[in-house]
Amino acid sequence: MSRDLTGILDAVLAGILVFDAEGQLEICNAAACRMLEISADSAEGRPVESLLGPDHALASLAQGSLTGGHSATANECAVERRFDNDLTVDVSASPLFNATGGIDGAVVFLRDGTLQRDLQRRVLEREHLAAFESIAAGVAHEVKNPLGGIRGAAEILGARAADAKTSDAAELIVREVDRIAALLDDLMVFTQGEDVQIAPVNIHRLLESVLSLVEHDPSSGAVQLEREFDPSIPEVLIDADRMTQVFLNLARNAVQAMDGSGTLTIRTRMRLDRRLTSRSGQQYPTLRIEFRDTGPGIPEELLDKLATPFFTTRVGGTGLGLAAARHWVVRHEGVLQIESPPGSGARVRVELPLRTLL
Numbered sequence: 001m002s003r004d005l006t007g008i009l010d011a012v013l014a015g016i017l018v019f020d021a022e023g024q025l026e027i028c029n030a031a032a033c034r035m036l037e038i039s040a041d042s043a044e045g046r047p048v049e050s051l052l053g054p055d056h057a058l059a060s061l062a063q064g065s066l067t068g069g070h071s072a073t074a075n076e077c078a079v080e081r082r083f084d085n086d087l088t089v090d091v092s093a094s095p096l097f098n099a100t101g102g103i104d105g106a107v108v109f110l111r112d113g114t115l116q117r118d119l120q121r122r123v124l125e126r127e128h129l130a131a132f133e134s135i136a137a138g139v140a141h142e143v144k145n146p147l148g149g150i151r152g153a154a155e156i157l158g159a160r161a162a163d164a165k166t167s168d169a170a171e172l173i174v175r176e177v178d179r180i181a182a183l184l185d186d187l188m189v190f191t192q193g194e195d196v197q198i199a200p201v202n203i204h205r206l207l208e209s210v211l212s213l214v215e216h217d218p219s220s221g222a223v224q225l226e227r228e229f230d231p232s233i234p235e236v237l238i239d240a241d242r243m244t245q246v247f248l249n250l251a252r253n254a255v256q257a258m259d260g261s262g263t264l265t266i267r268t269r270m271r272l273d274r275r276l277t278s279r280s281g282q283q284y285p286t287l288r289i290e291f292r293d294t295g296p297g298i299p300e301e302l303l304d305k306l307a308t309p310f311f312t313t314r315v316g317g318t319g320l321g322l323a324a325a326r327h328w329v330v331r332h333e334g335v336l337q338i339e340s341p342p343g344s345g346a347r348v349r350v351e352l353p354l355r356t357l358l
Contacts, residue, residue, distance in 0.1 A: 015089070015110030018096075019062055021103060023048045035089065035110055037081050052079065058108060061093035065106040069095045076113060080341070085349070088113045144184050151177040196242055196331050200235040200357055203287065207266060210247045214255060214264075221260025228267040236287055237355040242328040248290045249321045250348050257295035257346060265292045276353045278333050284353035292346045298340035 006029075009016050015032030019025055024047055028040045036043075036051060042053070048062045057074035064072055071094040079087040090111040094139040098104040151174055158170030211225050254264045271286040278284065322338075329336040341347070 015108075017048075017051075017058075017062075017108040017110070018105060019048055019066070019108070020105045021066065023063065023066055023106075025051070026105070031112075033105065035079060035087055035112060037083055057091045058093075058110070061091055062106045062108050065093045065095040065346070066103060069097075069103050071095070078112075085337070086339070102114070117118055125266055144181065147177050147181055147184075196239040198237045198332075198355070201234055201238050201240045201243075203233060203238075203268060203289070204229050204231075206240055206244060207247060207268070207289070210244060210251055211266065213248060214251045217252070217255070219252075220255050223255050223258055223260060224263045226263060226265040228265060230269045233268060233270055233287065234354075234356050236352065237350060237357070238332060239328070242331070242357060246325040246328050246350065247289070247291075250326045250350070253321065254291050254293035254295065254346065254348075258293055259295075262294040262345075264294075266290070267292065271351075274351075276333060276335070276351065278353060284355055287352045287354045289350045289352075293345045296344045297344065298338070298346050300340070 006027075009027065009029035014030060015035045016029040017025060017032050018027035025042050025043050026036065028036075028043050030040075033043070038051070044218075049059045052058050053073070057077045061074060064070060073090065073092040074088045077091050077124050079089055081087065090113055091108065092111075093108045094108055095103050096105040096107055132255055152327070154170045154173035154177065158167050158174070161167035161170060164290050166265055207227075207229075211227075214220055215225065244339060251264065251266075258264070267288075267290040269288050269290075270287060272288040275283040276286055326336045329350055329352070332352050337349045337351070338345045339349070
């Protein structure tokens, strides 16, 4: 019994690319088309260098197989994509030989390692979050109680002050104590464990309420807000108050980055092929909410630090806004990703399990 080769290759989860002896694409299976964001028909006949560039491992390994007749591999190679998350793939290439032993082409395999990387990142995020919760709880307990006594003593000092200099010093102490107390209140967010109150929520109504607040904020200036909402998304089980806090923080950060002029695009979509695994092991499709701005972008060396508690690049910032946003996304068993492709502003993606009542 014979089978259709195209159907067999399309059933393979790894990407498969077959090139002829001149390095032109002959076969591209469904997985490779998805990874490279190309169609099999439009890609047929294209030289290998045109797919991801002449310097990419895909091109160099394929050319090595075509000219040298040897197999080679390269791990954790980046694949930049226009319409979806960038990928990290392992690439391997092997030569194909004709009946006389001459090199007749090359086959390249692409194995998507992004899922494994995402799972590792989620585990690390949960571990870091648990460690910071413990530290935050200890600091809040040890510092907040004495603050009340310090404030009270400063007020008494101010009331009994015999001169303006002493009175001013007492007022300064009270102001600084209040500032520290406010910071501790922000810090207390991280001590609230997994206390999320989920209920069915229309995600677009929630986003519209957030954008209404942003539009009425004087700091928004001439920033344009664009919506690219997927109307097929059903009501999702989330904590509306917590996610409002998350989305408002992300929107305000984007507006501040654009300094009153630019475009903030909010995009929603479902990813039925991308699954998020809960702590209980159950898998859910993904709901993605993306905030994309046209600001100056974020230096690459800062990307991994932005959601770290107390790290901030903004004058007067506490460094807890993005950290709190990630905290509540992780509590929803989701993922918060920050990207800044060169020359195209910043993109922040919130991916949540698409839990519904149905």
